[in-house]
Amino acid sequence: MNQISQQRCLLGGGAPSVARKLFTSLVLSAAVSGAVLAAPDKPAAVDGARISAADSEPGNWMSTGRTYDEQRFSPLKKINDGNVAKLGLAWTYKLDIDRGVEATPIVVDGVMYTTGPFSIVYALDARDGKLLWKYDPKSDRGRAGEACCDAVNRGVAVWNGKVYVGVLDGRLEAIDAKTGQLAWSVDTRTDHSRSITITGAPRIVKGKVIIGNGGAEYGVRGYITAYDAETGKQDWRFFTVPGDPKLPPEGKGMEIAAKTWHGDKFVDQGGGGTVWDSMSYDPKLNLLYIGVGNGSSWNPKLRSEGKGDNLFLSSIVAINPDTGEYVWHYQTTPGDAWDYTATAHIMLADLKIYGKERKVLMQSPKNGFFYVIDRATGELLSAKNIVPINWATGVDMKTGRPIVDEKAAVYWTDPEKKAKLVQPGFWGAHDWQPMSYNPATGLVYIPAHIMSALYQDTDGHPRKKFKSMYQLQVNTGMMPEDPDGLRKLADTWTGKLIAWDPLKQEVRWEVPYSTIFNGGTLSTAGNLVFEGTADGRVVAYSADKGKMLWEQPANTGVMAGPVTYEVDGEQYVTFMAGWGGAFSTFAGALSLKAGVKPNAQVLTYKLGGTAKLPDLKYKYADHKVDPPPFTGTQEQVDQGRAIFNGHCDTCHGINAISGGVLPDLRMLSKENHQAFLGIVYGGRVPDGMPSFAEELTPEQVELVHQYIIKRSHELLQTMQTAKKP
Template sequence: MKTHLLGMMALGIALTACNGKKQSDAGSPAESKASAAASVDAARLTAADSEPGSWMSYGRTYDEQRFSPLKKISTANVNGLGLAWSYKLDVDRATEATPVVVDGVMYVTGAFSIVSALDPVTGKELWKFDPQVPRDKDRDGCCDVANRGVAVWKGKVFVGAYDGRLIALDSKTGQKVWETDTVIDHERSYTVTGAPRVVKGKVIIGNGGAELGVRGYVGAYDADSGKLLWRFFTVPGDPSQPAEDKAMEMARKTWSGDTYWKFGGGGTVWDAMAYDPDLDLLYIGTGNGSTWNRQVRSPGGGDNLFLSSIVALKPDSGEYVWHYQTTPGDSWDYTATQHIMLADLTIGGEKRKVLMQAPKNGFFYVLDRATGKLLSADKYAPANWATHVDMATGRPVESEVADWSGKMQVISPGPLGAHNWQPMSFNPQTGYVYIPMQEALGAYVPDPKQTFSGKGTWHMGSQPLALPENPEELAGIAALHKGHLIAWDPIARKEVWRQDHVTVWNGGTLSTAGGLVFQGTADGRFVAYSADKGEKLWETPANTGVMAAPMTYEINGEQYVTVAAGWGGAFPLVLGGLSEPAKVRASARVLTYKIGGTASLPALQPVAANLPEPPELTGSESEVAQGRDLYNGHCGVCHGISAIAGSVLPDLRYLTPEKHSLFNGIVAGAYAAKGMPSFTGTLSAEQVDAIHQYVIKRAHDLKADLAKASTAKAEAKP
């Protein structure tokens, strides 16, 4: 097998988006309820099951189970589902939000953190808020300019803007109430993509950016004023300064040297959170190290707390209570930021309050959520980096291939993970957890000499790799990346059923009391399965790849199912050559279904596939080779490794003669307002020329490949 596999996750480059504007529709049913809009408090969130028709927070309930008690849509009538309405989002990029529906209004976000308030019966827009994130800010983030949703509390809607601001909006008008900057150092590449949570009047939000060199933390802000109430750092800071608290004193003992501080350390809290009101504990999941390679960031070894960990905190103060580290000394980008959910399970005849997670590393964990004690850890996906988890120590037993500090290793899972951010769900009726599972490889090549090179630059301690440029080899690599929906029994500790998908990067899941599991797919379908056996009962085209998790609600006695559909994220941006089997384009919409729905989606506009005549290749072989390495190190995270884009951002092989003539100016920042950041000061003129020659070379390669395919097709005709 060729060793041209992924070595990095994705960084976005933005398209121009419509400016946000406040709109109103005085005659809408939702507007008539404006006086009570989003009047959510602790009592309502804690008792969310008493309002099954609402979906008041990201995971519906504080336990984040993503299970709905609604059952008017069931296995008996799901075939009657039809589209009720659709709503076009502004930016056709990564669409990852779960809408919130409460008090007759839907609140949903799209790329660049744009918030829309909609009538959930008709889909009519009530208002829209665009935080005006600079479009070239996307260079500072990993994995596209996504936003996963909002939180609501006492008449306010809270959104984390991509550039690090936390913003409170009036739920009735969309007007800004307050705004606070959550970023501690603007010389570092901090971003926010996760959905906030509100606990006891405190808005909780973390951040992303570990690959680009930041220090992770989570903060709590007063819901009324936006004032910072507490901040919990996940990795130690400057070793020449005192530790912030006892948790950081403990963590510092597990790191060595001071290189980690120069790289930021990582450990970002960019997604998963859950809250137990009875125990009064907030649970967070932390991310990978900066750099990935532990030998670079912490050359003396160590567990490097609290990387890739589940941490329990007191929500009033942010005080540390306990932690469990899923991947000690993580060197593989095995984040524990994946979905955390809480449940009460009978294990060994004893009722246990548990926490469950299926992080990137391929093991499904069940913990006692009061103490953090490990109850079980079992492989739910192929994982060659460890043989098992030692139940006596709670630590994974690493295999020989896990160590890539001295030579390249092909490891599973790769950086895409066995399960990424796409939420799983738990059905208490079946007892199963429904996981968007992935089979994905990674080739890790040590780069021990890497140093911190500033904002907007990836730091992994691994050399950037190329996908094969030969179409046949590329197809072979793509075939090794597989996606599945699996039902996992956390008590029996085994897979119960699975559905296979076309490729990885499929949507999150929703389970319901109607005996159903809903999931969108990378190849543009929205599907319902039976929760007990996994039988496919219904599907409909979504006209784009679906990554977000669906949700459901009920209004005036009628149940609706909604999913935010739109292609993007790490897989299609970075690994366009591997995402090709999905054969979808980006088209961001909110899709809402009901029994008897008769609406239809607008036809997709065809993507122009004509290849312009590429310029003459004038670069030498060595210049093109230099350009390939520079392209994969600086451009591939947006426009696709090996210059093969994934239908989200422009494929540079298709540049027009005009764009080729402007190439140097575009790289210097001429299109910054459109989302193409300036590389002035990062790349020299000679390096830009080398990249351009590589792009031209790849255009000529594509021209030859298309001609070869056309000839083969003609010869195949009878």
């Protein structure tokens, strides 16, 4: 055992100690000298001091953004713009389930910790991908339909010998990093009657595991909670929107927020404001920054009488991590009506602005603007749109508020209830896929969307009982059924990689893509930007100029943010590859343009790698279009379509067009057609399909069945026409 390994045995995690300080010093010396660190006797021996000193051991990736500032920049440069063309596949690992893969791997002392669908955790040898252990939290798969964007998970956190994962069904669990055995589990849900889910990666600050929740689309009230990392005991909870106005507000933050809501309908609707992804932390200011999501419902008229800013929807909020107390906030979209969540990646940096060093926070949320904010005070320093938008004409720098174009975007006051085409649409100009910042170039690399969507007011309705039905109270996501109409709409939904100058607030360079939902980015000291694409590639560009320097097939779409690490002197780059999320389920018809199938896997590259990409084995490749005779009427088809798009489209796609992640119901087998009622009533829980027995009558199920049969015949006719010369 070498000296570094001996010192690791002394580490108890938690607060810095003499042993910890000595260990950090030894790591720094080893990094400078190029010495090889021995495998740890205690896996995941990470604490705040080690994360804060992450640059002293750049071979590790110890938190989801690598550092507390979440820049997703690596100082490693053995792989660089001069040799990246020699990058080859080093190893692969196949995940259990071929659907949404969104995790950022954690790599500590030669061990990779990552997650797949349904919150399954994998510990792999980072050198060769060998499985060390696997932990399946046995998430309630019958609740998969309660997650707005499929059974995804964005990764784990590690601390003092434990691995922490947020489970889709609302649990937070700690796993022993050496054995893969459960250490403790806590139910984070505040209301078991609501669809509270977890898809985000936990963050750990000062011995507290911090996790938010999802479910705003299903009538959930948002909150974020801190738990003791050793015991799982709750430390504090911060709510993001008010509760029942008849009850006292929960702290200073809710006192401020309550004044910006009107009426009491939002109580039953939940209010929304879920903190389902982004966080960052400044140890010197001792501030935790969280990104808050959209409202429930989306329609401000039905949510808050069309009045008020509805804090803290679509806001960045600074919290004291010791107490969970409110410090400041900045709201990107007051009274949000378009699903313009501020849950996109939040990163911290020190920038020289007008000759003065400023501690800033940067975010590019869904609404299309890029914000530079003083992270000590919440003061807006600058804001400019990264792509064309029509909902606002700019940001008023005196007030910090967007200048809303009411004619273009305000749908809820139209007495005729006309639909309005708003840009960007509900997946925004930039969604959850992480951006990165390169201090050497001074640029932020953003996976951007170009898309619009129709929004139309409705008369409203009470909250539905069934958890897996969207509670939007807005008509949106409307798509044509005919192939020509879909192709025209798909052509308007494109993407690009943008290299953005945060000081000048302008594009330095950009790379266009054929569709939205391309992957998160990683930038390195080797003058590189790595990104996966929706159309099934992994790519490297020069960070300064945007020149493509390397490209390889991934045999599937890639959405997650890649990482780089070093073991035994070898630098690696890892992509979590796998097509999925709401774009390829809910909007499956448009995602087909990407031309890929789901194939969940870990792809790791190194210079001179010679491994071969495994063949794609598509789960539904043998499905055929062979429908029974259509016996319904047009009236039944119309009714069936409405029921389908209210209950089934979340997973199987609007208008019964699947993106390929889940079965395309237009290709049901004869056996499944015969057993249709039994399948709908019985569910297929192992695959994530719940029972609809309490929601649909047999007559309604038959209406859905006739609609699917009709759509099958239409698909068959389209295929036969395409074959004709």
